[in-house]
Amino acid sequence: xxxxxxxxxxxxxxxxxxxIDNLKIEENEKVGIIGRNGSGKxxxxxxxxxxxxADKGEVRVYQNINYIEQxxxxxxxEKSGGEKQIENWKHNFFKSNGILIADExxxxxxxxxxxxxxENLIKYKRNNITNISR
Numbered sequence: 001x002x003x004x005x006x007x008x009x010x011x012x013x014x015x016x017x018x019x020i021d022n023l024k025i026e027e028n029e030k031v032g033i034i035g036r037n038g039s040g041k042x043x044x045x046x047x048x049x050x051x052x053x054a055d056k057g058e059v060r061v062y063q064n065i066n067y068i069e070q071x072x073x074x075x076x077x078e079k080s081g082g083e084k085q086i087e088n089w090k091h092n093f094f095k096s097n098g099i100l101i102a103d104e105x106x107x108x109x110x111x112x113x114x115x116x117x118x119e120n121l122i123k124y125k126r127n128n129i130t131n132i133s134r
Contacts, residue, residue: 001026001062002099003048008057010043017043018054030121042070045103064098068105081108089117 003025010018017040
């Protein structure tokens with residue numbers, strides 16, 4: 001097992017965003033998170049990556065995490081959003097170990113780079129968790 005979540009709850013104000021009783025991700029599993037906008041997919045990625053804390057519950061992660069965030073906070077105005085996203089995910093593919101979390105990795109990418117990313121995700125030898133927005 002590489003990730004374990006128990007009794008996770010996350011609220012924004014009064015609104016419950018996440019409630020997960022028990023989630024276990026085993027070695028070499030590839031997981032897709034699919035849901036509507038605002039359903040908590042990015043929040044779940046951020047909790048697993050320990051970018052934010054759950055309001056309740058326990059998160060155990062047994063490997064390093066390589067996180068491709070949805071929004072790149074880089075101030076480089078000479079590159080497009082797609083160019084920044086490509087650099088971000090290529091950098092994370094070459095890290096030698098750990099879990100890859102990709103939060104909407106296709107945002108800002110053209111069809112050619114989406115296909116390249118898809119091939120790389122399929123070949124990725126370690127765990128990966130991908131947020132796919134609907």
